[in-house]
Amino acid sequence: MEDRVCRLRQDRKLGPARIGPILGLPVSTVHRVLARHGLNRLAFLDRPTGQVIRRYERNRPGELVHVDVKKLGRIPDGGGWRVHGRAACPDRRRTTGFDYIHSAVDDHSRLAYSEVHSDEKATTCAAFLQRAAAFFATYGILRIERVLTDNAWPYRKSLAWRQALADLGAAGKLTRIYRPQTNGKVERFNRTLLDEWAYLRPYTSNDERTAALTDFLHNYNHHRCHTALGGHPPINRVNNASGQYN
Structure with a gap:
């Protein structure tokens, strides 16, 4: 039964x-x-197969870093429909362009780093990875062993991405096609990013929203309780919690 x-x-x-x-x-x-x-x-469950998704966690910081890009519509100056209401913005479906939020999440600690860019080109992705590695290094994660991404072209084919991995001494790994759950930790971070930063309150400009990202990341890494970490913030799991040395 x-x-x-x-x-x-x-x-x-x-x-x-x-x-x-x-x-x-x-x-x-x-x-x-x-x-x-x-x-x-x-x-x-994995929706197509109905199989239970295997939960995993790497044993140490830097063993695996998840990387992803989230696309967001830009906010017009003066604010969009979230500020003025839907009735005042009948053309709210039109956009002034898009921001691309590049994020990296350490698998073991859930320490996260994000930047806002105007594109997701290969050179942008590669430069972001270098800066993300520098950020992790300030918290004692001195080496990134593997980087997990989806199958987007910049991660599969570009020489810039491959060179960035080589410079870090890291191996690149791709998710299974049509299985975003494989990169679930950064996908879950993206949901938190939307709920607690992008859509937290009505912003009156795109610059205002971008500026608020720094405070969100600090709260996420240093203060926000994480259920998968026993109610502790990610900073409790890194080698250099105080960030005082490289």
Whole structure:
């Protein structure tokens, strides 16, 4: 019976309220079965295959760094519809261009570094990686062993990216195609970035939002509690928490 509950969850993505009547089980019983098998949240499953996503964590800072780019619409001077309301901005779907938020997250500590750029070209990605490595070094992460990215062209084909990896003595690694969960730590960071920085409050200009990124990163790294770290901020897991030496 438990196997049948699990198959319905994995194959058809049904919840307890629908599985229960199919199998003649109380909803509460179905929920307990799903929780026992780690299937109680759809976020735990790889959507195409229904397989449980394997959670992992590297043993030391610098062993693996996740890198990704998030695209955001730029804010017009004076603010957009979040400031003036939807009725006052009938053309709100039009944009003044895009910002590209480049982010790097250390797998073990979750220490994060981000920059706002106007593109995601190979040279921009490579230069960002160099500065991210310098940032991590100030906190005692002196060597980056691997860098995990998606399959975007700058990470797969560009000589600039390969040279940046070589300069750091790091190996490049790509996620499985159509499996963003492989790079889940930086994907989850991107969600936090949107909720607690980009959409935290109505900004009256793009420059105002960009300037607020520094405070967000400091709070995220030094003060924000992280459930995966036992309620501690990322700074507690790096070699040089005070940032006083290189």
